[in-house]
Amino acid sequence: MRKNAYQNKKISRLSGFVILALIALALAASVSAETTTLPQIKVTLINQEPDPVAPGNTVDVRFRIENEGGAAAQNVDIKIVPDYPFSIYGSESDVKNIGTLTGYQTGDVGVNEKWNLLVDSNAATGDNPVEFWYRTNNGNWIKSGEYDISIQSREAVLAINQIKTEPESIVPGTKTKVSFVLENLADNTLRDIKLNLDIYTELATASSVTFRELPFTPIGSGNEKTLKLLMPGQSAEISFDIFTDADADSKVYKVPYALTYYDSSGTDFEKEGIVGFIVESEPDISVNIESTEIYQAGVKGNVEIKIVNKGFSDIKFLDVNLMEGENYEILSNPEVYIGKLDSDDYETAGYTILVDGDAGDKVTLPLKIEYRDANGHLFTQEMPLELPLFSGAELKQRTNGKSSPFTAILIVAILAIIGIVIYRKIKKGKKKKE
Structure with missing residues (x-):
């Protein structure tokens, strides 16, 4: 009997602990959801x-x-x-x-x-x-x-006053000059100055250490340069010619460097750091009319516009706006949000418009596109497109001899009116005879 009471008491305590733990987890989840x-x-x-x-x-x-x-x-x-x-x-x-x-x-x-x-x-x-x-x-x-x-x-201080790249933004598939401006802030001469660019990144895992090669290759020399000596107060520049792979992603690459040198007493010094290489290519966007249902003035139809990313880098937050213009009316939403558009890819934006009857032989569709490149820079471009309009033989050739839906409706309406007029005249003539 006592044994059963002890077991029941133990089970009751365990149940209490479980309930408290569940309450704590629920509160933690609630706080986490709120902070987001x-x-x-x-x-x-x-x-x-x-x-x-x-x-x-x-x-x-x-x-x-x-x-x-x-x-x-x-x-x-x-x-x-x-x-x-x-x-x-x-x-x-x-x-x-x-x-x-x-x-x-x-x-x-x-x-x-x-x-x-x-x-x-x-x-x-x-x-x-x-x-x-x-x-x-x-x-x-x-x-x-x-x-x-x-x-x-200032005791044996070799300062890196500036790290510069020419050009400042690195374009994939091009050569770039990377320069380190060094200044001897010590009161003695520094010797055997070595600067090493580590274009291999070490990746440590639980089981092994591997290396990932960055998309940069030194041209005309190795990844280490040496300066024999630098007098007190003197500055010098160590430069590397770097080629960037053509398929390098547009982003900021962190490249480790190591600087070693000796002072006049033979004491060795070493410092390590990271230089950021900004790789970005100018976005190259093209637009054209992919398809259209409109071939003549006075017609309503859909127009599909193709947006192509011909650049090296992806773009994001792509927004396409068809602006108001002459000789047409926008019947659909003028703004089409596309979002991300990868390099060497395309998307389409569709619009429904009504072209005026006196539009002439073409209509200009002014497009305004906004987007950000891979590094977050905002771009705004105005890109007008011309929608050609036809008549006569050219119209038949474009439409394979088929009338547009608007034209067909117009013909049916005219025939119906003619039929009604003829019917009324015939009916009126019969009444006169009677």
Whole structure:
């Protein structure tokens, strides 16, 4: 009897634990579902330039602000709070307004902002934080986090003051010059400076380590360059000629680099970093009339317009608008949203229009298309199309001798009117005879 009571008590406790666990899971799911419908601001430190920065110099710090939530963040203000050894340089404001962040505005379509900071001349080597804050609709300020800025004293400091590509945007299938501008901030000569571009990306898995080749190939040299020596205060440029594969996707590629050198005492130094290569090709969009039911003036029918992506990169958020024009009326929705259009692919947009009877031998259809490329840049193009109209023998040739539906209806109506008139005359004549 006691044994049964003990077992019942044990089962009751276990059931209570199970119920509590289910309630906790339901609450967690409810909170998770709610947060996806709210703005979720994410702030990332993109880079600092130069990296590291020497005491007494200025440094550009770039942040990316994204909205990972489903709702828009309205009237967003952002600011940085630099403590010692940093201060805002010049007349630049520490507070900036970036407007509205739409829901899921992330990645390349996020907002990038930059501040120029002055580093105190007595700053010590190391990482020092700056605070980043934001608010929406003039509400309370929210601290996003603290972001470290790297400082290194002038002792054996070899700074990368600039990394530039010529041209700035890399086009697939072309050669690009990538240059690193180095400056010796030390008080002694630096020797055997080696710069290595790592065009292979290491991918570590649970079972092995593999390598993925980036779509870049050094031309005329290897992926490592050497500079024998660099005097104090002197600057030098190390350049690579890089060929980009013709089938490279349009996006930002992160290419690791390693810089090694020795000071006059023989002490070796090494620093690693990442350079971003922006690969993008100018979108190449063409439009033409794929099919039409309209061959003559005074006719209503459908027109199919073909939009072709002939460029190297995909496009997204494609929106096609047929604008109002002369000698026709748009009977269908003038706006057709297509969305994503892959490279070497096409989509069609259909419209129903009524052409005026006095339209002449053609009608111009003004198209306005808007889209973003793979890197988020917005493009707007106006592309007029001519719809030819025919008559006589040309019309018969185009329609294989068949009348358009409008023409057939018109002929039937005319014949019906003639028939009614004749019928009434005959009927009237019979009445007179009687």
